[in-house]
Amino acid sequence: MSTAVKRLRIHLALISLSFLAIACGGGGSTPPTPPPSGKFSNASLSGQYAFSMTGTEQCAGEGSIFTRAGTFTADGNGNITTGLEDVNVCPGTATLQFTGGKYSISGDGRGELQLTNSTGTTNYNIALSSNSAGMIIQTDPAATASGSLQRQNSSAFTNAAISGGYVFDFNGLDVDGSNVNPASYIGRFNADGAGGIVDGLYDSNIGGALSGQQLFPGGAFYSLDTNGNGTSYGRGTAIIAGRACAFYVVDSTRLKFLSTDFPSALAGDAYAQQNIAFTSASVNGSYAFLIGGSSSSGPITTGGRFTADGSGNILNVVLDKNDSGNVTLLPAGTVTGSYTVDDNQLGGGTVTWTDSTVGTFSFIFYLISPTKAVFQEVDSNIVSDGTYSAQTTTPIAAASMAGDYTLGWSGIASAEEDYVGQLTLTSSGAAAGLVDFNVFANGQQWLSVPLSGTLTLDGDGTQANTFVATLQSNSSPLHFTAYVVDQNTVLLVGTDNDIVIAGPLARQP
Amino acid sequence: MNIKIRIMIGLALLLPLTIAAQNPQAQPRSAHVSARAAAYETIKEVIVVGTVVTCSENSTSRPNGVHAIVQTPTGKIDVHLGPSSYLRANHFSLASGDSVRFVGAMSSLKTGGVLLARIAQKGGQALAIRSPQGFLLAGGASRTLPEAQRAQSVQNGSAR
Numbered sequence: 001m002s003t004a005v006k007r008l009r010i011h012l013a014l015i016s017l018s019f020l021a022i023a024c025g026g027g028g029s030t031p032p033t034p035p036p037s038g039k040f041s042n043a044s045l046s047g048q049y050a051f052s053m054t055g056t057e058q059c060a061g062e063g064s065i066f067t068r069a070g071t072f073t074a075d076g077n078g079n080i081t082t083g084l085e086d087v088n089v090c091p092g093t094a095t096l097q098f099t100g101g102k103y104s105i106s107g108d109g110r111g112e113l114q115l116t117n118s119t120g121t122t123n124y125n126i127a128l129s130s131n132s133a134g135m136i137i138q139t140d141p142a143a144t145a146s147g148s149l150q151r152q153n154s155s156a157f158t159n160a161a162i163s164g165g166y167v168f169d170f171n172g173l174d175v176d177g178s179n180v181n182p183a184s185y186i187g188r189f190n191a192d193g194a195g196g197i198v199d200g201l202y203d204s205n206i207g208g209a210l211s212g213q214q215l216f217p218g219g220a221f222y223s224l225d226t227n228g229n230g231t232s233y234g235r236g237t238a239i240i241a242g243r244a245c246a247f248y249v250v251d252s253t254r255l256k257f258l259s260t261d262f263p264s265a266l267a268g269d270a271y272a273q274q275n276i277a278f279t280s281a282s283v284n285g286s287y288a289f290l291i292g293g294s295s296s297s298g299p300i301t302t303g304g305r306f307t308a309d310g311s312g313n314i315l316n317v318v319l320d321k322n323d324s325g326n327v328t329l330l331p332a333g334t335v336t337g338s339y340t341v342d343d344n345q346l347g348g349g350t351v352t353w354t355d356s357t358v359g360t361f362s363f364i365f366y367l368i369s370p371t372k373a374v375f376q377e378v379d380s381n382i383v384s385d386g387t388y389s390a391q392t393t394t395p396i397a398a399a400s401m402a403g404d405y406t407l408g409w410s411g412i413a414s415a416e417e418d419y420v421g422q423l424t425l426t427s428s429g430a431a432a433g434l435v436d437f438n439v440f441a442n443g444q445q446w447l448s449v450p451l452s453g454t455l456t457l458d459g460d461g462t463q464a465n466t467f468v469a470t471l472q473s474n475s476s477p478l479h480f481t482a483y484v485v486d487q488n489t490v491l492l493v494g495t496d497n498d499i500v501i502a503g504p505l506a507r508q509p
Numbered sequence: 510m511n512i513k514i515r516i517m518i519g520l521a522l523l524l525p526l527t528i529a530a531q532n533p534q535a536q537p538r539s540a541h542v543s544a545r546a547a548a549y550e551t552i553k554e555v556i557v558v559g560t561v562v563t564c565s566e567n568s569t570s571r572p573n574g575v576h577a578i579v580q581t582p583t584g585k586i587d588v589h590l591g592p593s594s595y596l597r598a599n600h601f602s603l604a605s606g607d608s609v610r611f612v613g614a615m616s617s618l619k620t621g622g623v624l625l626a627r628i629a630q631k632g633g634q635a636l637a638i639r640s641p642q643g644f645l646l647a648g649g650a651s652r653t654l655p656e657a658q659r660a661q662s663v664q665n666g667s668a669r
Contacts, residue, residue, distance in 0.1 A: 059651040060658045062598030087669050090652065090659045094669065120668025140668075173649045180649045181640050201535060207642035213535040263652035296549030296625055296643040297572035297616070298591065324572035326618055342536040350538065364538070381548040381643055413573075415594060441594070498573065 038107035038404070039509065044131045045105050046076030048152040050234065050248040051136055052256040054172060054267050055145020056416040056440050059090035063415050063440060065173045066090065067267040068138075068145065069258040070098075071152060071233045071248050072115060078102055080115060084233040086246040086258050088265045095229075095246070108422040109134070109406060109508055110436060112447075125436040125447070127406035127420040129506040135408030137418040139436065141443035146410040146418040146503075147267075153251035157234040159224050161252045163193035165273030167347065167366045168240060169374035170257060171293060171385050172266035174206045181207025182294040182383040183266060185241050186374045188273055188347055188366050189216065195223045201346060202241040203364045208296075208381045213348060213364075217242040224249070240270075274369040277345040282370045284310030286391040286462060288483040289375050290491040292410075292502055293384030298324035299412040300384055301502040302377065303493030305391060305462065305483050306353070312338055317353050318464050319361075320481040325497040329464075333357030341367075392486035396461025399427040400487050404508040407435070411494060411501025415441035421451060422508070429455040435471060449473045455482060455490075467492055549614045549625050549643025557586055557611045557624055564603040566593040571618055572625075577603050579611070587623045588613070591638050595647035601629065601636045608632075614643065 052069035059066075070085025080101030087094050096117040105111035109128035113136070114121050122143070128134040132151035138144055155161070167188045174183035187202025200216030222238035224230030234249035240257065243266060247257045252272065259266035276282070285308065292301040304319025314337030321328040337353025347367035354360040365373040371390035377383075394400075402425050409419040417440065423433025431453035438445050453469035461484050470477040478501065480492040487507065494501035559581035568576035575590040588611055590596060590603075603609065612628040627639040639645055651659070 056648065060598070060654050062595055062651050063592075063648060064651045065649050089669050091656070091669070092659075096669065117668070122668050173652070175649070175653055178653055179640055179642075180646055180653060181642055181644050182649075203538070207640055207644050209642065210538070212538040215535050265649075265652070294644055296614075296639065296645075297589070298574060298645055324574070326571045344534060344536055348536055379548075380550075383644070414592060497569075497571065500573075 038109065040105050040107055040109040040111075040128055042078045042103070042105050043076045044109070044128055045074040045103060045111065045126075046131070048073045048154060048233075049149045050152050050250045050256050051147060051149035052248070052258065052267055052269070053136060053138060053145040053147025054265075055138055055143060055418065057090060057143040064090055065265050066143070066145070067172060067258050067265050069246065069248055069256050069267060071235070072098055072101065072113075074103060078104055080113075082232075083115065084229055084235060085115070085117070086235075086260065088258055088260060088262055088267075093260045093262045095235075108404070108434065110420065110422050110434060110448075123445075125420050125438075127408065127422055127436075129406045129508055135406055135420050135506075137408070137420050137436070137438055139418075139438040139445045141445070144416050144418045144438040144440045146408060146420075148408070150250045150254065152234055152249065154234065156249050156252040157224060157231050159195050159222070160193045162191045162222060162224075162249070162255070163252070164275060165190050165199075165347075166255070166270040167273045167368045167374055168257065168268060168270035169376075169385055169387070170240075170243070170259065170266040170268035171383075172259070173264055174266075175263040179207075183207070183264070184293060184376050184383050184385040185243070185266065185268075186364060186366050186376045186385060187241055189220070189240065191222060195221055197221055197238075197240075199346065200241065201344075201348060203348070203376060203378075204241065205376060205378060205383050205385075208383065210378055213342070214241075216240070222247070271368045271372075273347060273367070278341055278347040278349075278367050278370075279345065280312050280339070280341045281310045282341060282347075282367055283308040283339055283349065284370070285393070286316075287388045288391050288485045288491055289386060289388035290483070290493060290502055290504070291375055291377060291384045291386035293377075293382070295323050295384070296381040297326065299500040300324065300382060301493055301500055302384065303481060303483050303491050303502060304330070304464075306337070306351070308339055312340065314339055314351060314353050317355075320464065320493045320495055322494055322496075322500045322502075324500060327495050327497065328358055330355050330358060330361075347373075389485045389489070391462050391484065394487075396457060396484045396487070398425075398429040398455070398457055401425055401429070401455065401457075401461075401484070401490075402427040405490075405505040406508060407433075407503065407505050409492065409501050409503035411499050413441065413499040415439075417441075417499070417501070419503070423451055423453070423505075425455055429457065431455060431467075431469065446473055453477070457484075549616065549639070551614065551641070551643060554612060554614050554627070555624075557581055557588070557613065559586070559609060561603050561605055561607040561609055563605060570623065572623070576623075577609070579609060587621070588626050589623050590626050590629060591645045592647045595638075595645075595650075596636070598651075599636050601631070601634060603629075603631065613639075
């Protein structure tokens with residue numbers, strides 16, 4: 001069934017001929033690929049799943065950010081039986097009921113998904129890392145997006161289930177009159193189990209303007225819908241850090257948010273925060289990070305690793321920054337750094353390091369736990385955020401990385417490109433798999449494109465490794481620096497000059 | 510362990526949480542914000558007037574995007590204009606010999622200096638390329654257009 005097929009669906013009404021004139025890649029000539037065999041099938045996608053994504057759509061003749069978050073129910077047999085989503089798109093915001101849809105899952109965990117609502121059908125490709133989670137991209141000619149999906153636990157579809165501390169990371173676009181800027185909000189709050197929010201704190205970065213840590217403005221709340229959408233779909237509304245949002249409950253430890261304050265568009269997740277008093281000792285060990293966003297040059301992504309000594313000092317910083325094709329590697333000179341954890345013990349803090357050659361990098365974080373945090377860069381003219389995670393203390397060897405992985409990458413060349421796929425790493429680091437991707441610049445979707453590559457570990461594997469991926473559709477390979485979190489997760493940051501791309505590899509069972 | 514000791518230990522364990530709950534004040538952040546070489550510094554904005562020598566959508570210069578080489582009275586300047594799709598959507602094009610005026614800020618890269626254009630002007634046509642803060646408007650500016658213009662846009666046929 002899955003052959004290497006270039007799915008070309010050009011809507012000439014939407015995509016100018018000038019796009020086609022600069023279209024790269026020819027495609028259509030890749031040889032047939034055997035159907036992947038493996039552990040997954042349509043039965044793997046069964047039950048109720050929450051999803052969220054951010055991407056680029058056609059809007060008044062040009063590419064523009066949009067967000068969507070929602071839920072669908074898969075019957076395990078290729079059919080979507082019900083669902084609901086919120087969209088923040090070019091025409092505005094809407095809450096739309098899914099009236100149907102279908103899907104198919106290959107043995108390697110990749111799949112196609114169609115969701116139908118009153119406005120029509122949208123297309124997606126997914127890659128399952130397990131039966132309960134995966135990565136998702138939208139694959140329509142006039143819209144591409146990337147995000148994630150997780151199986152929902154309907155027992156958490158109550159206000160009471162949303163209780164305790166949560167750390168959040170929202171990013172996207174802020175529109176204030178005619179002033180349009182990239183935006184990032186990170187912070188934390190306590191949900192009281194009855195719709196109330198207390199101890200809300202956030203740091204925003206809107207077009208490089210830093211709020212500093214702020215208390216939530218008055219009016220913060222969360223509430224599962226009372227019209228049936230709450231109990232049926234886990235949908236609710238909230239005001240977080242002063243932004244009006246819709247949200248979908250994954251379970252009591254994770255919520256997926258989308259701002260509804262059009263024309264602004266923010267999206268992101270909130271994670272249950274470990275209930276401890278955070279101190280400097282809470283940041284102790286080695287961490288890998290991956291963040292992305294915008295700079296005054298254009299798209300930017302930074303990946304790397306650092307060590308915190310538990311006493312305020314940062315050591316052993318290694319990173320790759322790709323700022324619209326300008327690639328910077330650290331260390332370039334001597335790097336010194338420090339960090340602080342907020343005196344209020346609610347998990348906020350700062351990290352700064354200075355490379356004697358390149359300059360200073362400054363960040364804000366909010367700890368989800370001592371092993372994970374949301375992470376926001378706060379340097380001039382940079383709006384970029386993501387997460388950091390504790391690195392394994394076990395040395396990494398190629399043999400220990402062998403196995404099956406999903407991939408989910410998002411990049412910008414001349415416009416956004418989104419990738420999902422599956423690959424197998426051998427004990428020698430050789431990679432082979434299949435990738436599905438959407439190229440917004442020319443409105444082309446590529447399915448089941450063979451990938452070959454190599455993961456080359458450096459030293460004990462906890463530093464900057466390399467991953468090279470060659471897609472059969474592309475004339476030149478993608479080069480990444482690979483930061484290993486552990487034997488299950490690798491963070492990839494692209495180091496090519498002609499595309500800013502990043503994303504993870506996540507082990508399959 | 511007697512009950513009194515257990516209560517004392519329990520209180521001791523709760524103390525940090527109590528402090529946290531009672532002290533939700535915002536934490537003052539350092540005013541320090543670093544600016545690395547490629548940053549757009551608004552206070553260093555300049556006006557550049559000249560003639561287009563070349564304009565390339567596929568320049569190998571960085572940052573990625575459209576680059577125009579502009580001859581000015583003091584020499585040639587490399588001007589970055591962002592994604593070509595944004596210029597096309599706004600019916601803005603440059604060709605050799607065009608008289609142009611840019612407002613922007615010089616940025617130093619490893620490969621040399623480049624003017625990050627905030628406003629590009631050719632004849633009577635002026636196009637905002639970047640926000641006043643220096644970020645590219647491509648990717649979001651169309652959301653500020655009147656509803657009638659936005660309503661013409663769709664993602665997949667009429668699907669959203």
